Amino acid sequence: MVLLPENDLFFAALITYLISSVLYLAAFWFQAGRALRTGTGFFAAGLALHTAALAARSLAGGHLPFASMYEFIIVFCWGLAVLYLIGCRRFKIHIAGVVVLPLEVLFLGYALTVKTAAGPLIPALQSVWLQLHVAAAVLAYGFFALSFAAAILYLWQKGKDGTFVSDRNLDRLIYYFIAAGFPFMTLVLVTGAIWAEEVWGSWWNWDPKETWALITWLIYAVYLHFRRARQWEGRFAALIAVIGFAAVVFTLIGVTLLLPGAHSY
Template sequence: MVVDAQLGQWGDWLFGSALAVYVLAMVLHAVEHGLLRRPEAATEQARVPVAAAGAAGTGTPGTPGTDTPATTDDGGPARPPRSRAERFGRMGVSLTVLGFGLHLAMLVVRGFAAQRVPWGNMYEFTAAICLVAVGAWLVVLRRRPELRRLGVFVLLPVIVLMFLAGTVLYTRTAPVVPALRSYWLTIHVSAAVIASGILLLAGVASCLYLLRAAHETNPARLAWTSRLPGADVLDRVAYRATALAFPIWTFAVITGAIWAEAAWGRYWGWDPKETTAFVAWVVYAGYLHARSTAGWRGRRAAVINVVGFAVMIFNLFFVNLVVTGLHSYAGVG
C-alpha cells in the first residue's frame, strides 16, 4: 500500500487550520456570552422603554414614543436590529461551519493519502470524534438557534481534544498494522466514532445542566450561568443526544465482539478496552433508565450522564495509552 506523504502533509495543514478557526469561533462565542445580559436585568430594562412609549402618546410610525410599530417598505413589520451579542454569536457560528468544512476535508485528504478509512490511529480517531461532535452541535443549532450561547462550552472540549491529538497523539500518515486491515475497521470504529462524538455533546449539556440547576436553586451561586438556557432545556439536549447515541454505541460494542471473534477466536475476553466500553454502556443504560423514572430525573440523572462521559474520556486516553491489552497496538476500536 503506497502512502502519499505530500497529501498527508496537506491533511496536517488542514487540521491545524481547522483548529485555529475553532479557537477563533470559541473566542467570538465567549464575547457573545460576555455581552449577554442576565435575564432578570434585561427584563427590568425592557419595562422602562415600554412605559415611556405609553406615556409619550402618539408620534410618527416607527419612531420612539409611538404606539404604531415600525414597518418596512412592503408594509410588513420591521425586523428589530441585531444586538452586539447576536452579531458576535452569528460570526462564531459562521466560523464554526468553516472550521467543520476544513476539519472534514482533513479527514478526507488523510484517507486518500493513506488509502484507507481515516481513523486508523489515535490521532485520526480523536479528530473524527471531534468532527462528529461539531457536526452534531451544528445540527442542534439548525433546529434551535437560541442555543447558540452554548457554543463556547461545546467548542472548548473539542479544541482541547484536537490540541492533544495534534501534539501528544500525532502520527504521520501510514498504513495500519495487518491486524486492522479488515472491513470491521470501517464498521466497528465508525460506530464508535459517531457515538463518542454525540456523547461528547451530551456530556457537555449535562455538565452545564448541573451548573445551571445549582444557580436556580441558589441564585447567589454561579451568577454567570444565568446567561445559559434553562436547566430543563439543557436536560432535554443531553437526553436526546444520549438517546440517539446509545443504540449506535450498542452496535459498536456488538460489532467489536464479532471482530474479536474473527481476530482472536473469542467474542469477549474482558480485555481492558472491552471492559471499559461495557462499563460505559451500562452507565448510559442506567442514565436512560433513570431519565425515564420520575424519582431519578434532574440532578441524579445528569450526574450519571457526566459519569458516563468521564468513562468515555478514560476509555479514550488512559485505556488506549497506559493500560496494556490486546487493543494496545491499535489505539482505537
C-alpha cells in the same frame, strides 16, 4: 488547484476552532449575540478546513482514517462538529458551543501529540467490522459529548435569569442525546466483539478498553433505565451525564495511557 498539506489544514482548523471557542465563551459570559454569531461563522470555517484535512489524510493513506488513536480522535472531533451543527439547526442550541468548541480544541490538541504518518492498514484492521465499529463509536461518543455540553450548561446556569436555553429544555436535551447515543454504544460493543472474534478468535478478552467500554455502556444504561422508571431529571441527571462522558474520555484516552492492551494500534 494546489491542495494544502494535511498538517497545514489540521493546524488551520485547530486555530479556527480555538478562535471560535473564545468567541463562544465571550458570548456566554457577556450574553452577547453578536459574538455568538461570529463564533458560529468561525466554527463553520473550522469544520470546512477539518473536512478538507480528513480528505487529504484519506487520500494519503488510501483508506478512511480509522486506523490509529490519532485518526480516531480527528474523526470523532469531526463527527462531534457535524452533530453539533445539526443540533444547532434542530434545537437552536448554538450556545452549547461554549462547551463543544473547547472540547474540539482539547481533543485535537491531544491528537497532535499522538500523530502518526498516513499509511496502509495492518492486516488486523482490514475488516469491514473495523469501519462499522469506528463509525458507531464516533456517533455514540459524539452524542454523549453533546449530552455532556447540555449537562454542563444546565449545572452552570441552574436557576439563573437571562439564560440562552431554559433549564427544562437542557434537561430534555441531556436525555435526548443520551437516548440517541446509546444504540450506537451498543453497536460499539457488538461490532467490537465480532471484530475481536475475527482477529483474535475470541468474542471477549476483558481487554482494558473493552472493559471500560462496557462500563461506559452500563453508566448510560442505568441513566436511561432510571430516567424512564423513576423519572430521573434535573441536577442529578446532569451529574450522571457528566460522569458518563468522563468514562468516555477515560475509555478513549485514559485507558491508552494508563492501561494499554490489545487496542494499541
